[in-house]
Amino acid sequence: MKGVVIGCGRVGSAVxxxxxxxxxxxxxxxxxxxxxxxxxxKWRGGFVVGHGMDTTVLESAGAAEADAAVVSTNxxxxxxxxxxxxxxxxxxxxxxxxxxxxxxxxxxxxxxxxTVCPTQTAISVxxxxxxxTTPQPSSAS
Amino acid sequence: MYAIVAGGGKVGxxxxxxxxxxxxxxxxxxxxxDRFARLEDEFGPVVMRGDATEISVLxxxxxxxxxxxxxxxTGDDEDNLxxxxxxxxxxxxxxxxxxxxxxxNQQHFxxxxxxxxxxxxxxxxxxxxxxxxEHGLVRLLELQKExxxxxEIQVEGxxxxxxxxxxxxxxxxxxxxxxVFRQGRTELVEPSTVMRPGDQVLAIVPKGSxxxxxxxxxxAAS
Numbered sequence: 001m002k003g004v005v006i007g008c009g010r011v012g013s014a015v016x017x018x019x020x021x022x023x024x025x026x027x028x029x030x031x032x033x034x035x036x037x038x039x040x041x042k043w044r045g046g047f048v049v050g051h052g053m054d055t056t057v058l059e060s061a062g063a064a065e066a067d068a069a070v071v072s073t074n075x076x077x078x079x080x081x082x083x084x085x086x087x088x089x090x091x092x093x094x095x096x097x098x099x100x101x102x103x104x105x106x107x108x109x110x111x112x113x114x115t116v117c118p119t120q121t122a123i124s125v126x127x128x129x130x131x132x133t134t135p136q137p138s139s140a141s
Numbered sequence: 142m143y144a145i146v147a148g149g150g151k152v153g154x155x156x157x158x159x160x161x162x163x164x165x166x167x168x169x170x171x172x173x174x175d176r177f178a179r180l181e182d183e184f185g186p187v188v189m190r191g192d193a194t195e196i197s198v199l200x201x202x203x204x205x206x207x208x209x210x211x212x213x214x215t216g217d218d219e220d221n222l223x224x225x226x227x228x229x230x231x232x233x234x235x236x237x238x239x240x241x242x243x244x245x246n247q248q249h250f251x252x253x254x255x256x257x258x259x260x261x262x263x264x265x266x267x268x269x270x271x272x273x274x275e276h277g278l279v280r281l282l283e284l285q286k287e288x289x290x291x292x293e294i295q296v297e298g299x300x301x302x303x304x305x306x307x308x309x310x311x312x313x314x315x316x317x318x319x320x321v322f323r324q325g326r327t328e329l330v331e332p333s334t335v336m337r338p339g340d341q342v343l344a345i346v347p348k349g350s351x352x353x354x355x356x357x358x359x360x361a362a363s
Contacts, residue, residue: 081222
């Protein structure tokens with residue numbers, strides 16, 4: 001399977017390594033050449049330096065042949081636009097987009113995008129942890 | 142009319158001033174504190190501080206009314222695209238006009254249904270083409286929703302089209318030659334019309350086929 005990962009930060013690089021470990025052919029895109037070190041010395045996949053809004057960059061990363069794409073740059077709006085371009089222009093069926101703002105993540109999820117919101121996940125986990133490890137307060141009025 | 146302007150740079154602030162002078166109600170959203178302070182000095186409560194790509198900020202600006210017009214004119218194309226999508230798809234704003242900063246991003250706006258866009262670079266290039274007739278092909282009008290462009294082509298003595306009938310030029314599919322202007326008169330183009338040097342040909346062509354049309358009439362681009 002062919003995967004494209006846009007954004008080689010902490011999240012993107014780990015996702016790329018995880019997919020590669022499962023036998024995927026992965027190409028990572030990042031504006032910054034130095035981000036390559038995040039993939040480690042044993043990285044055998046592809047790495048393209050460039051901006052994910054640039055269709056020539058997406059195409060040289062193999063967007064046209066990809067089975068799945070993960071978009072995780074440090075900009076919510078950049079991720080949302082690139083994610084839609086990958087879905088609509090290159091018809092990649094599985095496109096997952098990281099969106100830090102819960103409201104925008106929900107807005108686009110409601111319109112059929114696969115968004116992942118780490119902020120919402122943190123909120124839910126923190127609340128659950130506090131609720132499940134402390135006695136319930138008597139219902140405050 | 143009620144208008145929301147997202148982005149208070151040169152474009153946003155000047156458009157806001159003009160809309161206010163025309164008697165319209167406007168909210169201008171600007172994120173940067175230094176810019177916001179300057180705008181507030183001039184526009185007072187018309188300016189709102191915040192990130193116009195945040196739905197709560199847009200709602201506070203009155204996106205739910207909804208406004209008759211939303212202008213997404215920040216310096217960031219991704220932001221302008223997302224603001225326009227939220228306005229149109231989430232709040233039923235009928236008219237959302239987006240600024241395209243980098244002409245290479247125009248295709249993304251087209252692809253994602255934001256059809257009303259303004260790109261300064263593209264407009265200036267259009268004028269350059271118009272002012273440099275040796276270029277051979279001038280874009281007169283772009284019909285964004287239809288994906289068509291109305292162009293004018295100047296046939297020269299050495300052009301492959303000179304002396305040939307319109308029907309045999311091998312123009313790209315979807316393109317039509319409309320008229321030729323010659324010796325002060327305009328004639329509609331028939332398949333039998335013979336192209337002559339000096340003809341100004343008016344044509345309508347799918348956006349992506351302009352190079353092909355140029356090749357058919359003028360040969361390889363110089």
